[in-house]
Amino acid sequence: MRTLSGVKILHVVGARPNFMKVAPILAQLREREGVRQVLVHTGQHYDAKMSDVFFQDLGMPEPDVHLGAGSGSHAQQTAKVMVEIEPVLLRENPEVVVVAGDVNSTLAVALVAAKLGLRIAHVEAGLRSRDWSMPEEINRVLTDRLSQLLFTPSRDGDQNLAAEGIPEDRVHFVGNVMIDSLKAALPRARESRIHQRLELSPGGYALATLHRPANVDEPKALARLLSALAGVAAMLPVVFPVHPRTRARMQSFTAPGLKIIEPLGYLDFLALTAEARLVMTDSGGIQEETTALSVPCLTLRENTERPVTITDGTNQLVGSDPDRIVPAARQALSAEARPGRMPELWDGRAAERIARILVEGR
Ligand code: UD1
Secondary structure, eight states, rough: OOTTOOOOEEEEEEEEEHHHHHHHHHHHTSSSTTTEEEEOOOOOOSIIIIIHHHHHTTTTOOOSSEEEOOOHHHHHHHHHHHHHHHHHHHOOOOOOEEEEEHHHHHHHHHHHHHHTTEEEEEEEEEEOOOOSSSSSHHHHHHHHOOOOOESSHHHHHHHHHHTTTOGGGGGGOOOOHOOOOOOHHHHHHTTTOOHHHHTTTTSSSSEEEOOOOOTTSSHHHHHHHHHHHHHHHTOOOOOEOOHHHHHHHHHOOOOEEEEEEEEOHHHHHHHHHHTTTEEOOOOOHHHHHHHHHHHOOOEEOOOSSSSSSHTTSSEEEEETTTHHHHHHHHHHHSSSOOOOOOOOTOOOOOOHHHHHHHHHHO
8 A cells, every 4th residue: 555655545525414524534643754645526516605614614725626516417417526536636646535425525535536446435424314305315325335344433323334235344433533623623612703793691492403405495494494493492592503595495584582593603503502501403413413522313214324423422303394303302301311322433533543444454
């Protein structure tokens, strides 16, 4: 794997949940002599609030290459990334291509790298919802199949990969790299002024996010979820930073107690999560962050690819029916906070393990 000029590692980020997974790996590898890093941004997410603010908050370097892929249908977006990344991979010819998570950019780059015969490392491998209606599930399964190095965040990932016949020597249980970012950023997040700005008292509000196509693309499904949030907002203030996909479909919905705001940066969002009485979400990453912060989380989906957040953490699946969500929120608000325990190897050192395996092979 080593060459005379050192090892070259090419990292790819594209969408919001990629940034906090790649930032700590970049930082770890920067410390290692003889490692050259290339950072590629596919441009799947491009708004300042969906991308730039995360680079600033996470202390990431400017991307070396920007593909400018942008939005589109799944085929358009995946194809655009594929066409744009191919000459970059040919020119850079890295020893390893590191992809993270389960977004369209992840699979698009893995497909091209595999056909060029490049080694692929997948960060956050092995997660499975077993729900093939989710585009992310397709992206996860195929990216894992194409990768030579599979870095899992939890033991269920190892089991899922073994069940799919992925050779054991490709799989490395390294822990959760998102929690590296969370632990590193928490002291700075505590200095955020977001609570004052939104006139919220710590521990006295709920935080909500919604962006899954199954929840927001269909007007009836979205209306039901918004009515559930309004039902919870009758009990305590609910802050709702709205993803652009959701915003485009919400029109002018309002409800007393519901604070509808623009998407937030990493530090402000972390500050709000850390002090929330309750979080309601359909995001994968937020299920993990609430577990790490011991904050009760209601997941507004029927399944999760992150079961450890339920068995070990503070997460509960409540689906998308207001008749289930509002009572579950009432119950969570009246109960003693469920502290949960930190899942194995969610210790802030996952990137260190990944860097070692990438460079030393063990
Ligand atoms: C993508 C990921 C999803 C991830 C989410 C996090 C896939 C299949 N989905 O979903 O797994 O949880 O990111 O946010 O890769 N838009 C903007 N500005 C932007 C980006 C998008 O306005 O910077 C709008 C566009 O109208 C776009 C829509 O949001 O069409 C959806 O964006 P897209 O990247 O296609 O999917 P997400 O819903 O963000």
